[in-house]
Amino acid sequence: MILISFSVESDKIICENLRYLHRNPYLCSIDWKNNLMKRYLILLLAISIGFGKLLPLSAAEDSIRVSLLTCSPGTEIYALFGHTAIRYENKAKGADWVFNYGMFSFRTPNFVMRFIKGATDYQLGVIPYTYFEEEYIERGSYVEQQVLNLTFEEKVRLFQLLEENYRPENRTYRYNYFYDNCTTRARDKIEESVEGQVVYSEDGKKRSFRDIVHQYTAGHEWSELGIDFCLGSEADLPIGERLQMFAPFYMLHAADEAVIRQADGAERPLVLDKQKIVHLSVKVPEKEFPVSPMQAALILLVFTIVMGWAEMHYKKYFWGVDILLFGAQGIAGCVIAFLFFFSLHPTVGSNYLLILFNPLPLIYLPMMIYKTIKGKKDLYHWINTTALTLFIAFWGVIPQEFNLVVLPLVLSLLIRSLTHIIIYRKRHK
Numbered sequence: 001m002i003l004i005s006f007s008v009e010s011d012k013i014i015c016e017n018l019r020y021l022h023r024n025p026y027l028c029s030i031d032w033k034n035n036l037m038k039r040y041l042i043l044l045l046a047i048s049i050g051f052g053k054l055l056p057l058s059a060a061e062d063s064i065r066v067s068l069l070t071c072s073p074g075t076e077i078y079a080l081f082g083h084t085a086i087r088y089e090n091k092a093k094g095a096d097w098v099f100n101y102g103m104f105s106f107r108t109p110n111f112v113m114r115f116i117k118g119a120t121d122y123q124l125g126v127i128p129y130t131y132f133e134e135e136y137i138e139r140g141s142y143v144e145q146q147v148l149n150l151t152f153e154e155k156v157r158l159f160q161l162l163e164e165n166y167r168p169e170n171r172t173y174r175y176n177y178f179y180d181n182c183t184t185r186a187r188d189k190i191e192e193s194v195e196g197q198v199v200y201s202e203d204g205k206k207r208s209f210r211d212i213v214h215q216y217t218a219g220h221e222w223s224e225l226g227i228d229f230c231l232g233s234e235a236d237l238p239i240g241e242r243l244q245m246f247a248p249f250y251m252l253h254a255a256d257e258a259v260i261r262q263a264d265g266a267e268r269p270l271v272l273d274k275q276k277i278v279h280l281s282v283k284v285p286e287k288e289f290p291v292s293p294m295q296a297a298l299i300l301l302v303f304t305i306v307m308g309w310a311e312m313h314y315k316k317y318f319w320g321v322d323i324l325l326f327g328a329q330g331i332a333g334c335v336i337a338f339l340f341f342f343s344l345h346p347t348v349g350s351n352y353l354l355i356l357f358n359p360l361p362l363i364y365l366p367m368m369i370y371k372t373i374k375g376k377k378d379l380y381h382w383i384n385t386t387a388l389t390l391f392i393a394f395w396g397v398i399p400q401e402f403n404l405v406v407l408p409l410v411l412s413l414l415i416r417s418l419t420h421i422i423i424y425r426k427r428h429k
Contacts, residue, residue: 330362
């Protein structure tokens, strides 16, 4: 019989975590098959959370291995960039756990609105490695493991930092997809645990947040368009190697080349060993939509040209086209304006697309339709034509990279306003 004794404080932490897991089992991504299995896993977690008191007392007894896990991208928009977690193994105690800073739940009240506003809370979760592995096998992703070259004391310190971070009052954090995410959190905890400083090599290549985003949205054109519409000019500024580590595979490559520089100047590589522990299973990628964004935008442009020709031929307005085009422009503008003025997300408050896509067309649409039906002159179309022409003329000097899909959309709006102006002049010669 083995008698395990915990301090009062440790007992309190374990109880709090058990109550929390019982209320929120979905946070651990575990498929609870029955109550017996659930109790068994909770007991294992309780023992593991408390085994900080049972850690070996000397490096000679060191059976601990700590690794950085990097998971390849999935098909959902929130999984396009991959994922990072920390694996903690203690073979002497039979412990093999994954600490994952990427836990969130769609059940959170007002989740969508909070996500748009940039007020999404993520959590540190802890699950057995076998369940983590099964999840990525099912997803069809591979997992790279980098065993960290830490001393016994550094491994103990890292576990203690993670244990402290997993307390109910500490585990929740305000997620920020560029500056504070599951990858940067794992990196920061590793850096806090080492004696000395983690030094990363620099390749000197100029990259921006948008450049890196485009690398991972390749093949997902609608997702890329949506992200491009939201990001502003700040996302196009060059960023250093450390900021590039927001992306899991940039962190993986940085860790490969990193060294731990000790106080005496001695250096050792951060990564001791690297291997693929979950292999890629071949799955046929699902196409987001049968028509690409560019194809859809070109179809809209051709439709606008044909309708404009028909209107000029018959010298009459098809004001339903105005509702379609300017209504969609205004709705898109409401989203961009909300992000620009109210969102806490980084880089969205410097978006030059607000010049084109803002709520004004939607607000003005009833008056536009009224003037169209009555055949009255509408200065809006003169102003809109001037603004859109200037935007196209200065496209190359505006300090923001625009998705090329924007160009046929702008031309559609421009042609629509020009059609109004030409028909009005023909009627009033």
